[in-house]
Amino acid sequence: MNLRDVQKILKAEVLCSEHLLEREVETGFGCDLMSEMLAFAGSHTLLITSLTNEHVIHTAEIMDAVGVVYVSGKQPAKEIINKANHNNIPLLSTPFLMFECCGLLFTSGLKGCKRDNS
């Protein structure tokens, strides 16, 4: 699936980099810990998180994440959205809570990440 599909499945609002929604998503990873994201996330990974600070953007950039989904309607501050936009990281915000958000994507065919698949 691509980010456009993710957006529809999650009824998500696009916060930035709308022009990049054709990007393919291969795996999803839901977590609020940076080191876990860096350890487990693979390539073409979509990050799903409830943390809205700048560290998530740094982590997404380092691991080449295809985008970030904020659960439970959360939205980061403007400066953080600008930073993500500058780094070509699409940000989405979904009203669904973490469990439902991951479940919806999983049942639509998105795979989870496995250890050591980097």
Next chain:
Amino acid sequence: MNRINEEAENKPQLKLEFEIKEKDFNVAGEAASKVKKTLQQLGLTPEAVRNIAIVIYEAVMNVVIHATCGQLKVIIIPERVTVLTEDKGIGISNIELAMKEGYSTATHEIREMGFGAGMGLPNIKQCSHKLNIKSQVGVGTVLEAIIYLPSKDEKG
């Protein structure tokens, strides 16, 4: 083969340095991002770039979170990249324990920021070929990680 090793001393070298100031939680991300762009321009493989960026991020974050202040040096030569952090801080009394997945002394506030999984040092180990940590309690810690680069013909 020996001749190549001897020549390494005279080969072009690029050195990037960053000051790590007390409580500067953004320096890790900024340094990793800057080095990443430089390495991409130098034509390193995406895998090597990513591994080096992860090592930098985790090592610098550890200085900011667990020590007081310090320095990051990234030394790039054609066959390898060395990531070196030196800090002033409380030091690590038991390095073997610190290396264990899940071991963390991070506070509640730090955890709320998204750190303290106890995965930083294991990540550095995973992403590098050589890792050397020297620490003195009450003084500080030196961490050196080396990532060897595939030669041009190996990249295929």
